[in-house]
Amino acid sequence: MKKAFVNGRIRTIDTENTLVEAMICEDGIISALGTTEEITKKAQDCEIVDLGGKDVLPGFIDAHIHLLSHAIFEKKTASLGAARSADEMVEIVKQYIEENQIPDGEWVTGFGWDQEVFPGGEFPTVNDLDRISDTHPIMLDRRCGTICAANSMAMKIAGIDKNTPDPQGGELVRFADGSPTGVMLESAMSLIGDHVPKLTDKLQMKELLEFSFREMVKNGVTVCHTEDFYSVDDKRALWEAYLELCAEGKMPIDLVLQLRIHRPDQLQEFFDYGFHSWQRFGKIKIGPIKFLGDGSLGAWSAGLNEPYSDKPDSCGCLYWDKEELSAIAKEIVDHDFDLTIHAIGDAAVETFLDGCISVKDTIKEKQLRPSIIHSQIMNERIFEKYKEVDAIGLIQPMYIHSDWSIADSRVGERMKTSYCFGSMLKQGIRLAAGSDLPIESVNPLEGIQVNVTRKDLSGQPEGGWYPEEKMSRLDAVKLHTIYGAYVSKDEDSLGSLEVGKRANFVVLSDDVFSVPEDTIKNIQVMKTYIDGALAFDMEEEE
Numbered sequence: 001m002k003k004a005f006v007n008g009r010i011r012t013i014d015t016e017n018t019l020v021e022a023m024i025c026e027d028g029i030i031s032a033l034g035t036t037e038e039i040t041k042k043a044q045d046c047e048i049v050d051l052g053g054k055d056v057l058p059g060f061i062d063a064h065i066h067l068l069s070h071a072i073f074e075k076k077t078a079s080l081g082a083a084r085s086a087d088e089m090v091e092i093v094k095q096y097i098e099e100n101q102i103p104d105g106e107w108v109t110g111f112g113w114d115q116e117v118f119p120g121g122e123f124p125t126v127n128d129l130d131r132i133s134d135t136h137p138i139m140l141d142r143r144c145g146t147i148c149a150a151n152s153m154a155m156k157i158a159g160i161d162k163n164t165p166d167p168q169g170g171e172l173v174r175f176a177d178g179s180p181t182g183v184m185l186e187s188a189m190s191l192i193g194d195h196v197p198k199l200t201d202k203l204q205m206k207e208l209l210e211f212s213f214r215e216m217v218k219n220g221v222t223v224c225h226t227e228d229f230y231s232v233d234d235k236r237a238l239w240e241a242y243l244e245l246c247a248e249g250k251m252p253i254d255l256v257l258q259l260r261i262h263r264p265d266q267l268q269e270f271f272d273y274g275f276h277s278w279q280r281f282g283k284i285k286i287g288p289i290k291f292l293g294d295g296s297l298g299a300w301s302a303g304l305n306e307p308y309s310d311k312p313d314s315c316g317c318l319y320w321d322k323e324e325l326s327a328i329a330k331e332i333v334d335h336d337f338d339l340t341i342h343a344i345g346d347a348a349v350e351t352f353l354d355g356c357i358s359v360k361d362t363i364k365e366k367q368l369r370p371s372i373i374h375s376q377i378m379n380e381r382i383f384e385k386y387k388e389v390d391a392i393g394l395i396q397p398m399y400i401h402s403d404w405s406i407a408d409s410r411v412g413e414r415m416k417t418s419y420c421f422g423s424m425l426k427q428g429i430r431l432a433a434g435s436d437l438p439i440e441s442v443n444p445l446e447g448i449q450v451n452v453t454r455k456d457l458s459g460q461p462e463g464g465w466y467p468e469e470k471m472s473r474l475d476a477v478k479l480h481t482i483y484g485a486y487v488s489k490d491e492d493s494l495g496s497l498e499v500g501k502r503a504n505f506v507v508l509s510d511d512v513f514s515v516p517e518d519t520i521k522n523i524q525v526m527k528t529y530i531d532g533a534l535a536f537d538m539e540e541e542e
Contacts, residue, residue: 002026003532004043006036008051009511012497013058013481017474022051025503028531033499054526055511057477058497059222059504060444061484063394064258064373064434068228068238069145070215071208072199073438078110080140086124089113093132093140102136107196110140111438113149116298116406123173124149126182139192144296145439148189150182158192167191169292169319171301186295186317190262198233205232205241206250216253217536219443220506220525223494225394225434225487227258227290235269246282252535256287256488258340264328267335276336277368278489285488288338288371291328292319293348297403297410302345302377309412316345325355333362340371340394346379346414353385360389371487373434374399377411377418383427392430392487395421397447397479398440401456404465415466421451422469432487433479444480448512449520451476457521473513503532 006022012033022039024032024046032042040048073079078096083089093110102108115123129138129151137154141147155161162179166172170187172180184192199205209228216224232238245251259270270289279286295301295317300308303318320328332339339356343349349372356363356370363370371392376399386393400419408415425431433451435442446457451471454464464470471479485495493502507527512520528536 001532002031002043002046003049004039004046005049005051005056006039006043008054008056008507010051010056010497010505011477011513013474013477014496014498023497023503025532028503028533030497030499030501030503033497051507055508056497056505057220057508057512058481058495059506059528059530060220060480061223061225061432061495062216062221062435062437062442062444062480063225063432063484063487064396065224065226065437065442066228066231067212067216067224067226067255067437068199068205068208068231070438071211072231073111075208075211076109078108078140079112080110081112081114081143083113085118086122086128089124089140090128090131093138097133097136104135106136107154108133108136108138109196110138111145112143113140114143114298123181123183126150126152126155126180129182137195139196142296142299143439144298146186146189146292146295146301147299148184148192150184150192152182154192154195155180155182158195160191164191169317171317185299185301186292187262187319198231200232200234200237202234202237202241202244205238206245209241209245210250213250213252215442217528217530218525218541220508220528220536221253221442221444222504222528222530222535223254223256223484223488223490225256225258225287227260229257230260230262239273242284243281246284251283252530254283254285254494256285258287258290259337260290262292264331267328267331270337271335277338285490287488288340289332290340290342290373293341293343293352294318294345297344297376297407300410303343303348303351304345304377304411305347305350305379306414308410310409315347318347318351320351322351322354325351326358329355329359330362333359333366333368336366338368338370340373342373344374344376346377346382349375349378350382350385353382353389353391356389356391357385363389369487369489374436376403376407377414378420379414379417382417383424383429386424386429387427390430392432393421393424394434394487395431395479396436396440397421397433397451397476398435400454400465401446401450402440404456404461419466420469422471422475425471425475430483430486431479432484443521445512445523445525446521448473448476448480449517451479452517452520455518459518473517477512503529505529
């Protein structure tokens with residue numbers, strides 16, 4: 001089917017950032033671009049779609065997201081983001097149990113608390129959670145998703161007491177007498193998490209994924225690099241759910257699957273599937289194997305080379321040493337998989353890059369594209385190692401919004417080489433943007449504004465946080481479009497609006513390139529088109 005889209009302001013985001021008025025799409029592929037007059041002359045046998053003078057950008061690409069977790073947290077857990085104290089958190093979970101009539105003995109989970117907004121910045125403890133219930137095991141995740149708090153019943157089920165040792169890459173926070181406070185950092189979360197029932201029902205997985213798909217198209221996101229496998233007990237059922245949704249025409253967006261493991265022995269499960277990275281199955285593409293390198297800055301668990309400036313007795317958590325990570329990297333690339341890691345601190349980032357360097361000949365031979373999710377605290381050595389293996393930083397612009405008020409106190413002088421995404425681009429380091437939903441907002445226009453202004457969405461700090469790192473509007477848009485396409489080897493078919501590429505695009509209420517920079521976040525996605533077909537229309541939602 002042929003369609004002609006006319007009377008618009010189409011930002012192609014090609015190498016010249018060309019602006020055109022119209023385009024023709026045939027069977028979902030762009031076949032012509034030009035003025036409205038030129039395209040109208042070629043469109044005798046086309047359906048004509050009048051863009052009404054509106055602005056158009058390529059469909060947004062989210063380079064790191066948790067689609068299934070987002071739906072689970074929205075539909076099946078207590079939402080704790082509004083809690084401003086442990087007392088408020090307790091009341092929210094009590095109300096959640098009552099409203100959902102959760103039977104005694106069943107697990108209760110929650111997500112989104114942040115001790116930074118609690119009085120004194122204190123973590124909630126088992127004493128707080130025991131006030132919620134002594135007849136339900138309870139596990140409540142911090143907003144970073146790498147720290148949890150548990151009640152006594154949950155710890156009893158998990159067999160956790162004062163004699164339980166800290167696992168590698170994690171920590172049980174303890175009271176002065178050595179007994180656990182209920183707070184578990186990083187890999188220690190699995191001591192509790194392994195006992196919390198995860199999804200096994202394929203139909204429920206499909207329903208939850210469809211919920212998240214709708215959220216994506218409403219925000220103009222047409223491709224998601226999603227990490228979902230660790231949210232389920234039955235990975236085969238999830239893989240079948242993806243394939244069935246695609247076959248049933250219920251997957252409007254494209255998915256790139258990040259295959260998460262926690263331990264090296266879990267690699268074989270993905271090897272046994274018989275696929276490899278960058279293999280495509282309809283709208284599904286197999287991405288890299290993903291593992292964890294450290295924790296979060298907000299909880300002092302990101303792995304640093306030197307101690308925290310505001311916690312000098314700690315360098316955070318590090319899951320692997322250089323030798324271990326090099327061995328894992330070799331096993332992954334030898335099986336034709338690419339690799340990515342959650343790494344926020346400089347020690348975690350550098351250890352991963354050292355692992356990649358140890359197999360860089362194989363990476364080059366197999367044309368792999370290793371990447372680092374987050375990559376916030378860095379140093380000059382790291383920049384050179386990025387370039388040595390041509391690694392990609394999958395950054396979260398919205399972490400500037402969230403972290404600017406704490407990062408300086410956490411790492412001090414190291415901020416000179418941290419969150420420096422503008423400088424990384426200037427040095428030729430590849431970047432792409434992800435939201436990390438449900439940790440941050442999925443709205444790409446908010447992320448674009450934050451990269452352009454270096455302020456949070458309320459306009460702070462005045463003048464911008466390390467304003468020398470501000471990005472141009474074009475670079476900020478490219479992080480969510482063409483640079484994202486490169487990550488999954490799709491730069492020849494996605495990420496810009498050019499002849500021969502797929503017709504994935506968004507119609508916006510205003511022009512990202514001309515509105516005042518502090519109002520980019522207010523731009524609305526009016527329509528989302530995927531392969532030339534309308535996937536979202538704001539007017540139909542009202």
